Amino acid sequence: MTPNEGPALALADITCRFAARDDASKAYTAVANTTLNVARGEFVSVVGPTGCGKSTLLNVAAGLLEPSSGTVEVFGERLLPANGVNRRAGYMFQADALMPWRNGIDNVIAGLEFRGVPRAEALVQGEAWLRRVGLAGFGDRYPHQMSGGMRKRLALAQTLILSPDILLMDEPFSALDVQTRQLMENELLALWAEDRKSVLFITHDLEEAIALSDRVVVLSAGPATRPIGDFRVDLPRPRDVSEIRMTPAFLDLHREIWAAMKEEVLKAYEQQKAV
Ligand SMILES: Nc1ncnc2c1ncn2[C@@H]1O[C@H](COP(=O)(O)OP(=O)(O)OP(=O)(O)O)[C@@H](O)[C@H]1O
Numbered sequence: 001m002t003p004n005e006g007p008a009l010a011l012a013d014i015t016c017r018f019a020a021r022d023d024a025s026k027a028y029t030a031v032a033n034t035t036l037n038v039a040r041g042e043f044v045s046v047v048g049p050t051g052c053g054k055s056t057l058l059n060v061a062a063g064l065l066e067p068s069s070g071t072v073e074v075f076g077e078r079l080l081p082a083n084g085v086n087r088r089a090g091y092m093f094q095a096d097a098l099m100p101w102r103n104g105i106d107n108v109i110a111g112l113e114f115r116g117v118p119r120a121e122a123l124v125q126g127e128a129w130l131r132r133v134g135l136a137g138f139g140d141r142y143p144h145q146m147s148g149g150m151r152k153r154l155a156l157a158q159t160l161i162l163s164p165d166i167l168l169m170d171e172p173f174s175a176l177d178v179q180t181r182q183l184m185e186n187e188l189l190a191l192w193a194e195d196r197k198s199v200l201f202i203t204h205d206l207e208e209a210i211a212l213s214d215r216v217v218v219l220s221a222g223p224a225t226r227p228i229g230d231f232r233v234d235l236p237r238p239r240d241v242s243e244i245r246m247t248p249a250f251l252d253l254h255r256e257i258w259a260a261m262k263e264e265v266l267k268a269y270e271q272q273k274a275v
Pocket of ligand 1: 018019028030048049050052053054055056057204222
């Protein structure tokens with residue numbers, strides 16, 4: 001396959017082993033033989049019980065972690081951590097990456113400045129992004145002067161201003177209260193609908209996964225986590241995440257996926273109690 005062909009992300013037969021926590025001479029297999037694709041423009045969520053290996057997979061996709069075996073291709077091109085991180089991707093993690101010493105606008109344009117975009121030009125783009133995420137006029141506030149929801153908006157602008165082809169999101173809204181979270185989910189969907197980036201979204205919240213995605217992949221409990229289910233979400237778009245949750249089609253899908261997930265969640269819970 002030549003570069004720029006193929007899915008946005010193709011994780012093939014990925015296995016990740018770490019030194020075991022209780023005995024560093026032993027290996028702990030976090031993820032085993034996992035194959036996962038994200039097509040161009042597709043919104044895929046990965047759900048699974050706590051500690052199962054979701055973040056590990058995302059770090060592999062980001063090029064931040066080299067798998068013990070298996071390959072990653074980004075638009076048909078092999079991702080080799082030796083060559084650096086996945087440059088086609090933007091990230092949003094649970095903890096935002098805002099710099100407390102920079103005000104809102106300077107946080108939004110940080111990535112552009114690192115890339116060498118002249119400040120005046122970066123500021124124009126930054127102001128436009130502040131408007132798009134509903135923060136027009138808040139550019140001079142510092143992160144500590146903003147609410148959790150505002151900080152997430154700022155982080156979203158900070159990521160999207162670099163127009164990545166792929167968005168890698170690791171429970172980006174989990175720290176928010178339910179209402180703010182649903183507002184942010186709707187905003188994410190609206191922004192995504194504008195140019196349909198390819199998204200890999202990690203969450204332990206099945207409702208959030210279904211409401212946002214085209215496809216939900218369910219992971220087994222660890223160790224040796226692997227996908228145990230792959231469900232297409234054919235709910236109509238545009239979606240309002242709080243309304244779609246009430247529809248019979250959503251509830252049917254939730255029931256179906258939860259049936260696949262439940263045993264794994266219970267397994268992970270028992271394991272956690274045993275530690
Ligand atoms: N660098 C590492 N060294 C050793 N063990 C690790 C490392 N990174 C992850 N692990 C282990 O691998 C397993 C999977 O971790 P990971 O963070 O990917 O899970 P997760 O599904 O994202 O968890 P959560 O839902 O709690 O965020 C865990 O048991 C974790 O302790």
